[in-house]
Amino acid sequence: MVVAGNEIRPGRRAKIELPLARLMSGTPVALPLIINHGRRAGPTIWLSAAIHGDEVVGVEIIRQVTAELDPKTMAGTVIAAPVVNVHGFNTGDRYFPDRRDLNRSFPGSSRGSLAARVARIMMTEVIKRCELGIDLHSGSDHRINLPQIRADLDDTATREMARVFGAPVAIHAKVRDGSLRQAATEAGATVLLYEAGEAHRFDDLSVEVGVAGVRNVIASLGIADPATRADPGDVVLARRTKWARAARSGVLHLDVRLGASVEPGSQLASIYDTYGKRLSRIRAGSAGLVIGHTQRPLVNRGDAVIHLADTS
Numbered sequence: 001m002v003v004a005g006n007e008i009r010p011g012r013r014a015k016i017e018l019p020l021a022r023l024m025s026g027t028p029v030a031l032p033l034i035i036n037h038g039r040r041a042g043p044t045i046w047l048s049a050a051i052h053g054d055e056v057v058g059v060e061i062i063r064q065v066t067a068e069l070d071p072k073t074m075a076g077t078v079i080a081a082p083v084v085n086v087h088g089f090n091t092g093d094r095y096f097p098d099r100r101d102l103n104r105s106f107p108g109s110s111r112g113s114l115a116a117r118v119a120r121i122m123m124t125e126v127i128k129r130c131e132l133g134i135d136l137h138s139g140s141d142h143r144i145n146l147p148q149i150r151a152d153l154d155d156t157a158t159r160e161m162a163r164v165f166g167a168p169v170a171i172h173a174k175v176r177d178g179s180l181r182q183a184a185t186e187a188g189a190t191v192l193l194y195e196a197g198e199a200h201r202f203d204d205l206s207v208e209v210g211v212a213g214v215r216n217v218i219a220s221l222g223i224a225d226p227a228t229r230a231d232p233g234d235v236v237l238a239r240r241t242k243w244a245r246a247a248r249s250g251v252l253h254l255d256v257r258l259g260a261s262v263e264p265g266s267q268l269a270s271i272y273d274t275y276g277k278r279l280s281r282i283r284a285g286s287a288g289l290v291i292g293h294t295q296r297p298l299v300n301r302g303d304a305v306i307h308l309a310d311t312s
């Protein structure tokens with residue numbers, strides 16, 4: 001195979017720097033790719049992380065997964081893009097320097113904004129070669145997520161892969177305009193979006209579930225037989241999610257943890273004033289699974305506090 005002018009023979013691993021742009025100082029900026037091109041024919045898949053530059057859990061997942069791949073024994077190809085938003089990654093920002101969201105800039109164009117140009121290169125050199133991809137994300141805006149897959153669960157192949165991945169919950173999610181998932185789906189690929197943990201941080205659970213999930217998908221496609229393979233547990237499939245919001249402004253105390261199952265009326269959180277008096281309790285409106293929550297201890301009335309997947 002030839003990627004951006006680099007020939008990669010079957011059975012070889014290549015590290016490629018895709019030229020993207022130059023910094024204002026003139027320094028070249030490149031998108032790193034790790035390509036494991038199997039000796040035998042098989043499916044081609046991609047792994048992408050840090051499309052939002054501050055979401056680094058996926059960078060570590062890709063490091064662990066690619067380290068154990070051996071192209072000499074593989075049937076198929078894994079193209080890993082551990083840092084898609086190179087600019088944001090270097091500055092710890094979710095967005096591009098002009099505040100554009102790369103995940104709203106797909107499929108991109110060669111004459112558009114910087115984000116659109118990066119999206120276009122990612123589409124041409126990576127996504128269009130692949131029949132399946134896993135895009136790795138984390139919670140934004142001081143929120144933390146339970147490891148979860150977001151995907152089109154109405155599509156049989158996608159739903160099956162969400163089960164194979166084995167994260168504790170898979171949520172049906174419509175594609176968003178301009179997202180990598182939408183552009184890749186329209187290009188004919190099956191796409192899983194993995195959401196786990198929080199921006200700027202690694203956490204063991206998010207990394208472990210993500211590494212196991214990617215290994216499970218690679219194994220189920222017959223690309224490689226990982227040294228260790230976790231048995232996917234039961235995956236809760238959810239159609240809807242809902243944020244429980246603060247009814248008062250004040251100091252927040254959470255009463256549930258990520259992954260907790262709650263009943264209608266369960267107390268999720270309390271809000272206190274600065275004198276220590278309880279102002280409000282936040283309760284679950286229906287049965288659900290806690291899939292995310294804010295990490296901010298101070299809230300305004302109306303702030304999203306607890307994210308519940310509806311399991312009723």
Ligand SMILES: [Zn+2]
Binds near residue numbers: 052137
């Ligand atoms: Zn993201």
